[in-house]
Amino acid sequence: MSESPAALPPELLRQLCRGEDLPFTTTAELEPLGDDGAIGQQRAIDALRFGIGMTGDGYNVFALGPEGIGKFDLVRGIVAREAASRPVPNDWCYVDNFETPNRPLALSLPPGRGRTLRDDLRRMVQELRAALPAAFRRDEFQARQEEIEEEFQTQQQQSLHALRERARAQGVMLIETPTGFVFAPIDDKGEAINPLQFEQLPADRQQRIKDTVAALQDELQRSIKQFPNLYREMHDKLKALQREMAEFTVGNAIEAVRERYADLPPVDAHLQRVQADIIDNVDLFLPHAESPLSGLVQDGEKSFTRYQVNLLIDNGARRHAPVEFEDLPTHGNLIGRSEYRAQMGTLLTDFTLITAGALHRANGGFLLLDARRVLTQPYAWEALKRVLRSREIRIETLERALGLVSTATLEPEPIPLDLKVVLIGDRQLFYLLQAYDPDFGDLFKVNADFDDRVTRDPATTLEFARLFAAMTVRHRLLPLARDAVAEAVEYAARLAADAERLSIHLGSISDLLREADYLARRQAHERIERDDVRGAIAQRIQRSDRLRARSYEEIERGTMLVATSGSAIGQINGLSVIQLGNFAFGQPSRITATTRLGDGKVIDIERETELGGAFHSKGVLILSNYLAAQYARELPLSLAASLAFEQSYGMVDGDSASLAELCALLSSLAEVPIRQCLAVTGSVNQRGEVQAIGGVNEKIEGFFDVCRNRGFAPGQGVVIPAANVKHLMLRHDVVDAAQTGTFQVFAVATVDAALTLLTGIEAGSRNADGVYPEDSVNGRVQRALEHFSRRRQTFFRSERGAARPDGNGETPATVAATEQAQ
Amino acid sequence: MNSPANPQARILVAIESHLIDRQALQLGAEIAALWQSELVALCVAAQELQHSPAFPFVTEIDRVSAARRELDASRLLSAFRVWRRQVDAQLQRLASVHRISATSEVVPGRLWSDLLPIAGAEDLLLVTGTAAFARHPIARRQRRPIAVLLFGTKRDARVLAIAASLGRGFHADTVAFALAADRAAGERIAATLEEAGDTVARMPCAPGDAARLVQAFEELGCRWLVASRSDLAAFAIDPQPFLMRPNRAALLVP
Structure with a gap:
């Protein structure tokens, strides 16, 4: 026998945290919870510590959990403490690779010495820019150079002079034109003769002159052809002289630098290459005549960049291993890039334009990344995986990686990678990556799974108080009075939608405290009081509840038909939850059911119109089977029923209305009216047990608000699953109403209990023969279904006979009346 | 010993036809700037060249490549014009840099013997060799x-x-x-x-x-x-x- 359940006592509607039970007056007395003192995250913390401590390929960490629970701060705190115990990694520099300038070389130096090397080389080049020209201006060098030049010029001049003298001796003059040489005959006085005079000379003399000229021309040609060789020889001698001087000058300058880096062979090797290159290109250091193109093309100043050191990573100021977080993890921001400078319409680059990425900065330490941001930046995820797989950072521009450009660009020497990456993201991302990215499991072998709730007990309550204390310190808030702490703890329980759990959504809690602090300061409070916390919660709701108010207004004005008093057959108040961003509210809806003779099918109008989701359809199918199993075990279920969420114009999903739908259906079959002062939520299984649903607090408060707006009437309340009682963290005004009996909450475990409560009639239990008491709700239902079955048999018999009564529109009442008449 | 503030009216720079003697002109410009004098480039064209193209056996040997080629009067004239233009262009640049006045004159004759009559009493003649x-x-x-x-x-x-x-x-x-x-x-x-x-x-x-x-x-x-x-x-x-x-x-x- 089902008894009507009693209303829940007020203390079950909101599990209070009593301020007087807390062992402090304000949070100022408490030791703030440390950065790594996360509440209820031991599993995640252990995993994180394992991941960052474990050596070996692929032991990177994915920290997963809901947004707003403080994952990032917690991860950063733990990683920072680990980093503090690790040594400072080396500096990294890029320098010119003189042999293949498009492949700059990477140099690793102990922390702080990268900067020293850069400054040493810059200073050395500056010194050489003064010392080399000075050396080349020295009289000794000038004298030796002039010697060589004079030797060449003298040889050239002597060659021409000798030829000129020989020509003159043979009666011919060597004349210079703007572009070359010609020979002309001369007279006995050495003066040139004109062509007319030449014609008057005897023929044999003319012929002799012609022969002489021809021979001299041959000789002149041979001499001139020797000039390039002479010039080359002079040039070689000058270069050798320059080299000798440069070696001496550069050697002195660079030796001092090399001594300082003798313990670093790669650096020493680079310094040797610098020395050789300066000697080979000593002209760079010597003054030149100004070119018309100076300033347009690469000028002398820029030529010295080849001796610069691009200090990519300077760890000189660090005290321990780095912890980097890249807020914008683009491809370039992760692995670095080569910048370009525009020159005469062309984009040029060199090793000095290489910039470090987050992986460079974090190398030797830890890199924290937001997984979603990495995945939404083009090719960033692929680049990160490639680096982790190859364990070296290879800077490659995106254009080049994609083959979009064919121009020559830099291929810097890869830098060895030694770091841990901690990706921070939500669970969905983690499971998607695990399912669809075959590399993910190999590269992120450790998952630190953060929870979003903890068990509520005195110990965690006290930890929460310490957490609040930490927040007040961090955000410079007023301390919380213990009543305020209690209110905030209750708020955390409400966030968790569970009286026995506390949400650790630190973002929401931190915001609440800051808003409460704002209100407290406006009230000139010296500490945050309970009313400040309540006010902050109320204002937060008020800021978001425009649509809720509009919805309730429509119910109040009768636009949305929701009865809160009286009774009706086949009609019940269901409850749904509408989620708008971070705000949810309960929405009462009228659910109606109609029944008639049919073939055992319950029509879910929401599903038929494709407005019902799969879970809702499942709930309807379950209640169909419940009907058959409960009332028509040995008879064909000859029922046609339909269920509808009235005035519902959007998607309906979830099975939390299945109890209400079943009660409406049974009310229709039994023709027993349902009390409209009650609203119902809960799902049912095939055995008639009522199961827990979500959003129970919002649903109760939703019906409460509608009732309050209309003015409370006797008997108003909400029927909820008994399994949801532990989730109740209702608003204070709802609890107060329960206290006075104005509004009540009933918990049911079975459909029968709900029926008894809703109809005021005993639901009824089957006797040994499987028959329900006649006047019980179940008895009436059973009788109606048996009648439908008989009528159906009659229908089929008569149809086979010929006559065919139309069963359409027959209700159990009309059928019963027909039977009585018969 | 005192020297006159502007002892020379002009610096005459004798340059031979075969050279655009940039260094000689540069030197002359600096001396002209030293004394605030006028620079005059004397482009000496060997007078023997005047008849050379008419000789039946004449062939020019290129100064750089040593190649032989015919020497005709029109090409010779053209070569002299080009040389003169180049000299003038250089003079303009030097005048601008050193803030002096600079002009050029063509002097038929020989480098050593035929320049003196051109020079005035206050002029100086700058002769360079292979400067x-x-x-x-x-x-x-x-x-x-x-x-x-x-x-x-x-x-x-x-x-x-x-x-x-x-x-x-x-x-x-x-x-x-x-x-x-x-x-x-x-x-x-x-x-x-x-x-x-x-x-x-x-x-x-x-x-x-x-x-x-x-x-x-x-x-x-x-x-x-x-x-x-x-x-x-x-x-x-x-x-x-x-x-x-x-x-x-x-x-x-x-």
Whole structure:
């Protein structure tokens, strides 16, 4: 026998945290919870510590959990403490690779010495820019150079002079034109003769002159052809002289630098290459005549960049291993890039334009990344995986990686990678990556799974108080009075939608405290009081509840038909939850059911119109089977029923209305009216047990608000699953109403209990023969279904006979009346 | 010793047709700037070339490639025009850089013998040898002694003043070579040098030493020769061997 359940006592509607039970007056007395003192995250913390401590390929960490629970701060705190115990990694520099300038070389130096090397080389080049020209201006060098030049010029001049003298001796003059040489005959006085005079000379003399000229021309040609060789020889001698001087000058300058880096062979090797290159290109250091193109093309100043050191990573100021977080993890921001400078319409680059990425900065330490941001930046995820797989950072521009450009660009020497990456993201991302990215499991072998709730007990309550204390310190808030702490703890329980759990959504809690602090300061409070916390919660709701108010207004004005008093057959108040961003509210809806003779099918109008989701359809199918199993075990279920969420114009999903739908259906079959002062939520299984649903607090408060707006009437309340009682963290005004009996909450475990409560009639239990008491709700239902079955048999018999009564529109009442008449 | 503020009206730079003697013009421009004088480029065109294209056997040998080619009058004329344009362009640039006035003239004749009539009494004639080959002519002249030839004539004082002024401009010493034809000339030289005081080193020479002068210049490392052109002729001193050496120049007083 089902008894009507009693209303829940007020203390079950909101599990209070009593301020007087807390062992402090304000949070100022408490030791703030440390950065790594996360509440209820031991599993995640252990995993994180394992991941960052474990050596070996692929032991990177994915920290997963809901947004707003403080994952990032917690991860950063733990990683920072680990980093503090690790040594400072080396500096990294890029320098010119003189042999293949498009492949700059990477140099690793102990922390702080990268900067020293850069400054040493810059200073050395500056010194050489003064010392080399000075050396080349020295009289000794000038004298030796002039010697060589004079030797060449003298040889050239002597060659021409000798030829000129020989020509003159043979009666011919060597004349210079703007572009070359010609020979002309001369007279006995050495003066040139004109062509007319030449014609008057005897023929044999003319012929002799012609022969002489021809021979001299041959000789002149041979001499001139020797000039390039002479010039080359002079040039070689000058270069050798320059080299000798440069070696001496550069050697002195660079030796001092090399001594300082003798313990670093790669650096020493680079310094040797610098020395050789300066000697080979000593002209760079010597003054030149100004070119018309100076300033347009690469000028002398820029030529010295080849001796610069691009200090990519300077760890000189660090005290321990780095912890980097890249807020914008683009491809370039992760692995670095080569910048370009525009020159005469062309984009040029060199090793000095290489910039470090987050992986460079974090190398030797830890890199924290937001997984979603990495995945939404083009090719960033692929680049990160490639680096982790190859364990070296290879800077490659995106254009080049994609083959979009064919121009020559830099291929810097890869830098060895030694770091841990901690990706921070939500669970969905983690499971998607695990399912669809075959590399993910190999590269992120450790998952630190953060929870979003903890068990509520005195110990965690006290930890929460310490957490609040930490927040007040961090955000410079007023301390919380213990009543305020209690209110905030209750708020955390409400966030968790569970009286026995506390949400650790630190973002929401931190915001609440800051808003409460704002209100407290406006009230000139010296500490945050309970009313400040309540006010902050109320204002937060008020800021978001425009649509809720509009919805309730429509119910109040009768636009949305929701009865809160009286009774009706086949009609019940269901409850749904509408989620708008971070705000949810309960929405009462009228659910109606109609029944008639049919073939055992319950029509879910929401599903038929494709407005019902799969879970809702499942709930309807379950209640169909419940009907058959409960009332028509040995008879064909000859029922046609339909269920509808009235005035519902959007998607309906979830099975939390299945109890209400079943009660409406049974009310229709039994023709027993349902009390409209009650609203119902809960799902049912095939055995008639009522199961827990979500959003129970919002649903109760939703019906409460509608009732309050209309003015409370006797008997108003909400029927909820008994399994949801532990989730109740209702608003204070709802609890107060329960206290006075104005509004009540009933918990049911079975459909029968709900029926008894809703109809005021005993639901009824089957006797040994499987028959329900006649006047019980179940008895009436059973009788109606048996009648439908008989009528159906009659229908089929008569149809086979010929006559065919139309069963359409027959209700159990009309059928019963027909039977009585018969 | 005092030198006139603007002792020379013009600096005449003789350049041969075969060279766009940039270094000589550069040198002339700097000297013109030193004395705030006008620079005049004398483009010497060998007069023997005038008839050369008419010889039946004439062939030009290219200066750089040693290739042979026919020499006709029109091409020769064209080559001279191009050379003149190049000289003028360089003069304009030098005038702009040194803030001087610079012009050019074509002088048919020979480098050594036909320039003097063009020069006025206050002009200076700058003759260079193979200065065009020198890469740093100004720098190399620094601290190199300037040789000045004194003959005991009325031009000595000016010649010495010019040499001293040039020496100051180029931070060089002045070495006077005294060539006296007779006792009176010797006394006039002595008086001139006396007036110059210790700023001029003295290098007594006998007239018979004239042929060895060039060798003396070389031994002293002189780059510059300052002398009166007419006195050189009177004493049959030919500066050409000196000027044929690389990086040598002469300032000749008409």
